[in-house]
Amino acid sequence: MVIVGGINMRKILATIIAVTSLGYSSAFAGTLVINTDLTDPAPKAAFEWAFNKFQEENPDVTIEVNNFDHEGYKQAIRNFLTTNPPDVFNWYAGNRMLPFVRAGLVEDVSDIWSDTGWVDGNLTEGMSHAKKPMTIGGKQWGIPYTYYQWGVYYRKDLFEANGISVPTTWDEFVAACATLKAAGITPITIGSKYLWTTAGVFDYLNLRTNGYEFHMALTKGEVPYTDPKVHAVFDKWDELVKPGYFLENHASLAWQEAIPPMVNGEAAMYVMGNFSVALFKEGGLTNDNLGFFQFPEITPGIPMAEEAPTDTMHIASGAKNKTDAKRFLIFLSRADVQEEMNKTLGQLPVNSGSKVDPDPFLEAGLNMLNNAYAMAQFYDRDAPAEMASEGMKGFQEYMVNPDRRDKILERLEKVRQRVYK
Amino acid sequence: MPSSTQISYRKSSWWKLNQQRLTPWIFLFPGLVLFLVYVIWPIFNSLYISLLQWDGLSPAIYVGFSNYIELLDDEYFYISLINNIKWLIFFMLAVPIGLGLAIFLNQTIFGIRLIKSLFFFPFVISQVVIGIIFAWFYNPRGVIGPFLETIGLGNYAILADEDFATYGIIFAGIYPQIAYCMILYLTGLNNLNTDQIEAGRMDGAKGFSLFKNIILPQLRPATFLAIVVTVIGSLRSFDMVAIMTQGGPWGSTNVLAYYMFETALSEYGYRMGYGSAIAAVLFTIMMFYILFFIYRMYQSEKKGL
Numbered sequence: 001m002v003i004v005g006g007i008n009m010r011k012i013l014a015t016i017i018a019v020t021s022l023g024y025s026s027a028f029a030g031t032l033v034i035n036t037d038l039t040d041p042a043p044k045a046a047f048e049w050a051f052n053k054f055q056e057e058n059p060d061v062t063i064e065v066n067n068f069d070h071e072g073y074k075q076a077i078r079n080f081l082t083t084n085p086p087d088v089f090n091w092y093a094g095n096r097m098l099p100f101v102r103a104g105l106v107e108d109v110s111d112i113w114s115d116t117g118w119v120d121g122n123l124t125e126g127m128s129h130a131k132k133p134m135t136i137g138g139k140q141w142g143i144p145y146t147y148y149q150w151g152v153y154y155r156k157d158l159f160e161a162n163g164i165s166v167p168t169t170w171d172e173f174v175a176a177c178a179t180l181k182a183a184g185i186t187p188i189t190i191g192s193k194y195l196w197t198t199a200g201v202f203d204y205l206n207l208r209t210n211g212y213e214f215h216m217a218l219t220k221g222e223v224p225y226t227d228p229k230v231h232a233v234f235d236k237w238d239e240l241v242k243p244g245y246f247l248e249n250h251a252s253l254a255w256q257e258a259i260p261p262m263v264n265g266e267a268a269m270y271v272m273g274n275f276s277v278a279l280f281k282e283g284g285l286t287n288d289n290l291g292f293f294q295f296p297e298i299t300p301g302i303p304m305a306e307e308a309p310t311d312t313m314h315i316a317s318g319a320k321n322k323t324d325a326k327r328f329l330i331f332l333s334r335a336d337v338q339e340e341m342n343k344t345l346g347q348l349p350v351n352s353g354s355k356v357d358p359d360p361f362l363e364a365g366l367n368m369l370n371n372a373y374a375m376a377q378f379y380d381r382d383a384p385a386e387m388a389s390e391g392m393k394g395f396q397e398y399m400v401n402p403d404r405r406d407k408i409l410e411r412l413e414k415v416r417q418r419v420y421k
Numbered sequence: 422m423p424s425s426t427q428i429s430y431r432k433s434s435w436w437k438l439n440q441q442r443l444t445p446w447i448f449l450f451p452g453l454v455l456f457l458v459y460v461i462w463p464i465f466n467s468l469y470i471s472l473l474q475w476d477g478l479s480p481a482i483y484v485g486f487s488n489y490i491e492l493l494d495d496e497y498f499y500i501s502l503i504n505n506i507k508w509l510i511f512f513m514l515a516v517p518i519g520l521g522l523a524i525f526l527n528q529t530i531f532g533i534r535l536i537k538s539l540f541f542f543p544f545v546i547s548q549v550v551i552g553i554i555f556a557w558f559y560n561p562r563g564v565i566g567p568f569l570e571t572i573g574l575g576n577y578a579i580l581a582d583e584d585f586a587t588y589g590i591i592f593a594g595i596y597p598q599i600a601y602c603m604i605l606y607l608t609g610l611n612n613l614n615t616d617q618i619e620a621g622r623m624d625g626a627k628g629f630s631l632f633k634n635i636i637l638p639q640l641r642p643a644t645f646l647a648i649v650v651t652v653i654g655s656l657r658s659f660d661m662v663a664i665m666t667q668g669g670p671w672g673s674t675n676v677l678a679y680y681m682f683e684t685a686l687s688e689y690g691y692r693m694g695y696g697s698a699i700a701a702v703l704f705t706i707m708m709f710y711i712l713f714f715i716y717r718m719y720q721s722e723k724k725g726l
Contacts, residue, residue, distance in 0.1 A: 074688050078477055099691070103478035193669060249561040251670040252581035257562065380689070389689030397671035400581070411496070418491070 032324045035066045035086040037073030046344035054331050061324050081105040085318030087325040093133035093310040094377035095384055106141045107315035113140040126351040133310055133377050142314035143329045144350040146342055148274040149365035150200055150307035156291040158268045170298040177245040180268050187245040189267035191258030198395035199379035201271050203307055206233045208298035212305035212374040219382035221420030225412040234405050241402045251400055259283055277361050292364050303373035390415040471697035488698035501675040504587050511591045512655035516647045519602025527610045544600035552664030555593035580666055583673035590674055594661045598654050602647040609643030677703040
């Protein structure tokens with residue numbers, strides 16, 4: 001690092017403290033250093049299993065794990081990749097890894113994806129559908145090991161009581177909202193305090209109105225935010241926001257705080273990721289009254305693409321033990337390993353050779369994603385960070401003040417011109 | 422032998438001659454080094470970074486003053502600046518309220534010590550805890566919203582209201598600040614010169630005029646300190662904003678300190694240059710205040726107060 005100033009010194013120091021306190025010692029031959037942020041119980045258990053299994057199969061390798069706190073990891077990764085790179089680290093697909101790839105901190109692993117000699121089976125076959133989000137500049141930079149679907153979670157009993165069947169078209173969806181609202185039930189719950197939930201709604205409206213290609217073009221900055229196609233998305237959004245189909249006061253609620261209204265029967269739907277199922281069930285809902293459906297079609301004939309944020313493993317370009325790091329990535333891409341890990345994670349394996357547990361939500365998700373035209377990573381992973389943060393602020397402001405649409409889109413256009421120049 | 426004594430005297434002469442002047446510098450040396458490394462150098466480094474376009478990873482690009490030019494056209498920057506001014510103005514309420522409480526509690530009745538410590542309690546709890554508790558009060562499913570709903574006024578979440586959210590946070594921030602000002606005034610009241618009050622009473626002063634002409638002037642050191650810590654507190658509003666709203670809804674409760682953090686160091690940030698430019702503006706504002714403060718201190722020390 002050329003510039004060593006107040007901020008950097010402090011951050012470096014913080015990293016050193018974090019790393020040493022985690023019992024770090026410098027790597028020697030045969031040691032595989034892995035940095036992760038998997039502190040939540042399920043990911044922790046899944047990876048503990050994977051580490052043990054890898055160790056069993058490769059007794060010559062010693063695994064050394066530095067586990068960071070989930071939020072702190074987002075800061076720490078920038079420091080450890082530049083100052084003290086591990087061999088392997090976990091991160092996310094899409095544009096989220098772009099700054100690190102561009103700075104030359106991530107190892108190109110295209111050979112794992114193309115050279116079948118590395119792998120027992122064939123990686124490209126089992127995971128070809130997930131190759132795109134791992135590709136930057138024609139090369140692959142990591143291995144995906146888990147993902148989950150987004151869609152609409154709903155109260156089956158409330159739908160039944162009001163004579164609503166699962167909507168498959170936009171008109172049916174809006175009609176369902178109107179019926180629920182008339183019955184005194186908030187049609188859609190949402191907590192937008194931390195902004196990203198609004199992006200889920202925007203992404204689906206955009207994917208269904210304009211399709212996957214437009215979503216990618218927009219997040220890549222190729223289309224202005226004042227484009228009529230963007231306005232078309234907001235026209236559809238208007239149909240939900242203006243009649244008040246979303247939960248009141250959502251701007252002061254975290255996404256978890258929007259779950260109780262649905263558990264209490266005050267709200268009927270939530271556009272969310274599959275990780276929410278655990279919380280719904282903790283709140284007392286069961287497979288009998290909680291259901292899942294695919295976000296309905298808006299423009300007929302547009303192929304249905306889905307949101308499926310993917311978690312990934314990468315090799316640092318400064319890794320000391322790249323051979324074992326690649327062995328670990330190949331191990332992690334295997335169908336049997338992903339199957340076992342995702343059973344613990346409660347998510348979907350990326351390798352299409354893996355099976356999932358008999359869980360209605362996972363089965364629905366797997367079925368939906370296997371038939372998906374394409375998979376978006378989510379607005380804040382497909383768009384660069386700066387654009388994403390401004391965009392999501394704009395979505396939140398729009399959801400409370402729909403009449404400010406033009407002003408918001410003009411502001412986002414200004415940001416787009418700055419960010420992508 | 423006289424000649425050798427002569428030599429040893431000469432050797433130590435420079436030290437002996439300058440001892441008086443050098444000693445303070447030797448004592449100051451470690452502090453000065455730390456001050457230079459951790460305060461002065463980062464200031465200039467930040468000013469330098471504010472001229473760069475840098476994400477902390479890729480090579481930095483020198484862009485001149487373009488970060489500052491962009492600031493001029495950034496509506497979030499103006500929102501933050503205006504919010505900082507709101508903080509400065511409304512935070513000042515802590516001083517008179519603290520004074521009022523101090524006078525109210527400055528009695529000798531049974532158990533007053535316990536009551537005083539209860540009033541001081543908010544200052545003892547961490548700002549983070551206060552932020553979390555108030556955020557929960559304001560939550561539409563917390564305390565205030567449901568209460569308004571039951572008395573038929575409809576649910577209201579102040580932190581989701583772009584026009585009033587900042588006041589909601591200031592109110593939470595002022596809560597411990599009042600306690601702080603109160604304790605400053607309580608110690609001031611303990612040290613009042615009773616002779617002067619007696620004399621004032623004899624001259625017929627009572628009630629408000631006694632308070633204004635006799636007591637308040639004696640509390641001047643406490644008032645000065647209370648204002649200083651309150652101004653500093655209002656400029657440090659970062660933690661309350663970070664805990665309660667993270668600048669939301671849509672950036673309407675941002676203050677310069679939090680906006681700087683958001684652009685430079687948050688999950689979606691890493692515009693080190695732009696963040697540093699905001700820091701430079703905040704630094705300039707604080708500098709005016711600090712210079713005024715130093716000037717006041719210098720003046721009062723000259724008078725021997």
